[in-house]
Amino acid sequence: MISRREFVRITTAAGAAMLVSFNTSCRNKISRWRFLTGEEISLLDAIVEQIIPTDDFPGGRWANVSNFIDRQLDSYYRKHQVAYREGLSAMGMTVFQLKGRKFEELPFAEQTDMMEMMESGTFPGDYWEEHSPAGFFNMLRDHSLQGFYGSPVHGGNREYISYRMLGLDYPNIIGQNRYKDLSWRIYDAKSPANGK
Amino acid sequence: MANKRVNAVVVGAGAGGGVVAKELATGGLSVVLIERGRWHSYDEHGDDELTSQRTFPLKCGFGPDNERNWRMSPDGKNGWVKVFPNQWSYGNNAACVGSGTVSYGAMAWRFQPDDFRLKSKYGAVPGSTLEDWPLTYEEIEPFYEKAEYEIGVAGDPTNDPFVPPRKKPYPMPAFSLNGEGIILEKAAWRLGLHPFPIPMLRNSVPYNGRPACIRMRTCVGYACPVGAKAGTQNTVIPAALKTGNCELRINCMVSEIMIDDKGRAKGVRYFDADNRLQEQVSDIVVVSASASESARLLLNSRSRLFPAGAGNNNGWVGRNIQDHAYAGAYGLFEEEVYDDVGPGACIAVNDFNHRIPGIIGGGVLCNEFIRMPYQFTSIRPRNSKMWGIEHKDFQKRYFRRHIAVHGPAQEMPVFDKKVEVDPVVRDFWGIPVARISGSRHDNDIKAGRFLAEKAEEWLKEAGAVSTWQAVPGKESTPSQHQSGTCRMGNDPATSVTNKFGQLHEIDNVFIADGSLHVNNGGYNPALTILALGYWVGGHIIDMWKGTKMK
Ligand SMILES: Cc1cc2nc3c(=O)[nH]c(=O)nc-3n(C[C@H](O)[C@H](O)[C@H](O)COP(=O)(O)OP(=O)(O)OC[C@H]3O[C@@H](n4cnc5c(N)ncnc54)[C@H](O)[C@@H]3O)c2cc1C
Ligand code: SF4
Numbered sequence: 023m024i025s026r027r028e029f030v031r032i033t034t035a036a037g038a039a040m041l042v043s044f045n046t047s048c049r050n051k052i053s054r055w056r057f058l059t060g061e062e063i064s065l066l067d068a069i070v071e072q073i074i075p076t077d078d079f080p081g082g083r084w085a086n087v088s089n090f091i092d093r094q095l096d097s098y099y100r101k102h103q104v105a106y107r108e109g110l111s112a113m114g115m116t117v118f119q120l121k122g123r124k125f126e127e128l129p130f131a132e133q134t135d136m137m138e139m140m141e142s143g144t145f146p147g148d149y150w151e152e153h154s155p156a157g158f159f160n161m162l163r164d165h166s167l168q169g170f171y172g173s174p175v176h177g178g179n180r181e182y183i184s185y186r187m188l189g190l191d192y193p194n195i196i197g198q199n200r201y202k203d204l205s206w207r208i209y210d211a212k213s214p215a216n217g218k
Numbered sequence: 219m220a221n222k223r224v225n226a227v228v229v230g231a232g233a234g235g236g237v238v239a240k241e242l243a244t245g246g247l248s249v250v251l252i253e254r255g256r257w258h259s260y261d262e263h264g265d266d267e268l269t270s271q272r273t274f275p276l277k278c279g280f281g282p283d284n285e286r287n288w289r290m291s292p293d294g295k296n297g298w299v300k301v302f303p304n305q306w307s308y309g310n311n312a313a314c315v316g317s318g319t320v321s322y323g324a325m326a327w328r329f330q331p332d333d334f335r336l337k338s339k340y341g342a343v344p345g346s347t348l349e350d351w352p353l354t355y356e357e358i359e360p361f362y363e364k365a366e367y368e369i370g371v372a373g374d375p376t377n378d379p380f381v382p383p384r385k386k387p388y389p390m391p392a393f394s395l396n397g398e399g400i401i402l403e404k405a406a407w408r409l410g411l412h413p414f415p416i417p418m419l420r421n422s423v424p425y426n427g428r429p430a431c432i433r434m435r436t437c438v439g440y441a442c443p444v445g446a447k448a449g450t451q452n453t454v455i456p457a458a459l460k461t462g463n464c465e466l467r468i469n470c471m472v473s474e475i476m477i478d479d480k481g482r483a484k485g486v487r488y489f490d491a492d493n494r495l496q497e498q499v500s501d502i503v504v505v506s507a508s509a510s511e512s513a514r515l516l517l518n519s520r521s522r523l524f525p526a527g528a529g530n531n532n533g534w535v536g537r538n539i540q541d542h543a544y545a546g547a548y549g550l551f552e553e554e555v556y557d558d559v560g561p562g563a564c565i566a567v568n569d570f571n572h573r574i575p576g577i578i579g580g581g582v583l584c585n586e587f588i589r590m591p592y593q594f595t596s597i598r599p600r601n602s603k604m605w606g607i608e609h610k611d612f613q614k615r616y617f618r619r620h621i622a623v624h625g626p627a628q629e630m631p632v633f634d635k636k637v638e639v640d641p642v643v644r645d646f647w648g649i650p651v652a653r654i655s656g657s658r659h660d661n662d663i664k665a666g667r668f669l670a671e672k673a674e675e676w677l678k679e680a681g682a683v684s685t686w687q688a689v690p691g692k693e694s695t696p697s698q699h700q701s702g703t704c705r706m707g708n709d710p711a712t713s714v715t716n717k718f719g720q721l722h723e724i725d726n727v728f729i730a731d732g733s734l735h736v737n738n739g740g741y742n743p744a745l746t747i748l749a750l751g752y753w754v755g756g757h758i759i760d761m762w763k764g765t766k767m768k
Binding site for chain 1: 264265266267268275276277374376377391392393394395414415422423435558590591592594595604605606607609610613614617618
């Protein structure tokens with residue numbers, strides 16, 4: 023399990039290198055991330071994989087959801103920078119105290135337990151000042167879903183993976199996906215196709 | 219600094235303002251149309267769900283921006299909290315050339331004749347300022363028709379026994395139903411209901427020089443890539459500009475209507491694209507800034523004779539803000555019902571508009587526009603797990619196997635549901651911001667629950683194996699269907715304008731947008747706002763011919 027996810031992580035980096043248009047800056051600098059640190063990303067990668075796990079389709083980590091969040095923290099979500107910095111560190115420290123290991127090193131099911139505690143408000147909130155574990159969880163969940171299902175222009179939903187998962191053609195190429203035959207467009211109040 | 223004097227300034231290039239500008243310009247008046255937003259194109263937005271005008275976690279793609287525009291909203295503890303356009307508690311519609319009509323779903327409803335005489339039909343309603351409109355359906359009918367023909371509506375009322383009376387057919391045939399529409403149509407007939415295709419401000423066939431719709435999944439919340447969706451930005455505003463009588467000034471924020479010592483308007487003050495304060499002098503001012511922003515502008519235009527804001531000596535400006543108490547149900551199906559034929563919403567029943575014992579108003583029920591992937595993540599039966607493998611399984615199984623039916627339950631006007639200006643907080647330009655507060659009337663909740671019940675029955679009959687309802691709550695901020703803040707009326711004590719949209723208190727200031735609505739019908743409001751634009755514009759021309767508004 024661990025090794026497969028490790029594998030996924032490595033291929034993510036390789037995949038990201040190919041997706042130049044999505045990750046143009048920072049790659050040759052010290053960090054490819056805009057706001058988050060490498061350490062925060064490794065925790066966040068495990069979190070987004072909890073929110074959208076890999077099954078027969080890739081999960082949040084492969085879909086570059088952490089990259090989506092990092093990009094937003096440097097643009098639309100600047101207002102959430104403090105929450106992320108505080109939340110990820112508080113979460114990491116609490117888990118280490120409870121389990122003696124980093125969140126991302128725990129078996130998947132134990133990570134899920136931690137996430138459920140955060141969601142239900144039973145996760146210790148000692149290290150939080152500005153936010154609560156439950157509040158942080160809700161934000162992580164919502165942002166992860168945005169990263170997985172939103173347009174790839176924002177750095178997530180790599181290769182429109184969620185659209186493929188839902189069986190939607192992608193991207194929407196205007197005038198090419200369908201629409202040659204015009205006759206079906208018009209409603210006929212009397213036609214059997216329209217019930218009568 | 220000095221702008222040339224013109225006959226009319228129109229504030230806001232949205233639904234109402236676009237039509238009025240065109241009516242005045244073709245009627246020979248010189249017009250300056252001032253819009254705080256700018257032009258938008260499909261290419262700029264594409265199918266980006268996170269910045270659409272429907273789900274907007276990152277921003278409202280069609281404006282206004284979060285950087286310069288905010289409001290105050292009740293914090294639930296007797297205080298106020300600052301809110302931004304991409305929060306529902308802000309109460310946004312849009313801000314660009316065309317405003318909501320660029321990114322809307324384009325449903326093109328006429329209100330029912332009874333909607334114009336609601337109080338006569340149902341009697342006075344305790345806790346509500348419910349009133350009849352000063353104009354009848356028969357009076358507005360030709361203007362609905364004009365809107366349908368000039369802007370372009372596709373529809374077919376053959377199978378709707380409750381259709382508001384019309385003299386002419388729709389200019390374009392209705393759209394065919396998509397897969398879920400056909401399933402719902404059959405189920406509706408089995409239930410004894412009367413399903414019919416939703417009239418749409420979209421071209422089903424080439425019309426007015428624009429092509430037919432290509433039926434995409436991204437329509438509501440997005441711009442149209444081919445120009446098949448008709449808004450004011452691709453119909454009346456270009457027509458206004460073509461007359462040579464109308465100048466459109468974009469990125470300009472109007473801050474105040476200037477009132478002279480005799481209590482008449484002399485024009486407006488605005489911040490131009492470079493944030494310089496400008497004055498535009500005019501004979502007439504038409505305010506079409508949307509129900510919330512029109513009220514804000516009047517309230518911010520204080521003068522010696524109108525210390526509480528222009529036209530507000532009776533204290534009714536900003537009162538009675540309404541939207542709709544949206545209600546409905548979701549159904550899950552065994553088989554795939556999704557066929558990717560957009561925009562999704564295609565079928566409606568009018569059976570629950572004014573035909574419900576014990577409920578005032580009611581509303582139309584329709585199948586919903588396509589729920590895009592991120593939006594769908596919040597569509598779940600109660601107590602569902604919203605993340606993890608259960609979340610993903612649900613997405614995979616039910617994105618293509620669910621149908622949503624909902625409708626806009628008519629809201630009762632409530633005096634204390636209102637727009638005010640904040641005494642302290644100012645926006646980027648230093649203009650006092652709007653704050654919107656107040657709770658829904660109990661009838662709205664009752665009507666909403668009734669509609670949700672009916673939506674659920676419909677889905678069950680259609681074969682849904684699991685269903686759940688979505689019902690309105692007491693608290694909500696009017697947003698995309700905002701209306702009613704400067705209502706028209708015969709009694710100057712309980713309304714802001716006369717039946718022609720002319721302020722009772724200032725005869726050269728007119729309103730032409732959703733603010734005029736005395737009530738908001740059981741339908742999406744845009745076609746009524748467009749029709750009122752023609753109505754008000756036509757009357758301004760008539761008055762102009764007589765007196766030149768001197
Ligand atoms: C996503 C979405 C879907 C919708 N779907 C439907 C639908 O299917 N059917 C339907 O009937 N309706 C629909 N609507 C609602 C419809 O768009 C509105 O009812 C309509 O646009 C309101 O018209 P209005 O003239 O009152 O205001 P608006 O159209 O909002 O116009 C007001 C304009 O004034 C400008 N303005 C405001 N203040 C100032 C200022 N101080 N200075 C300069 N300019 C200013 C604004 O920027 C805006 O452009 C939808 C709206 C949205 C956003
Ligand atoms: S569905 Fe039709 S009207 Fe709507 S945006 Fe697409 S082409 Fe335009």
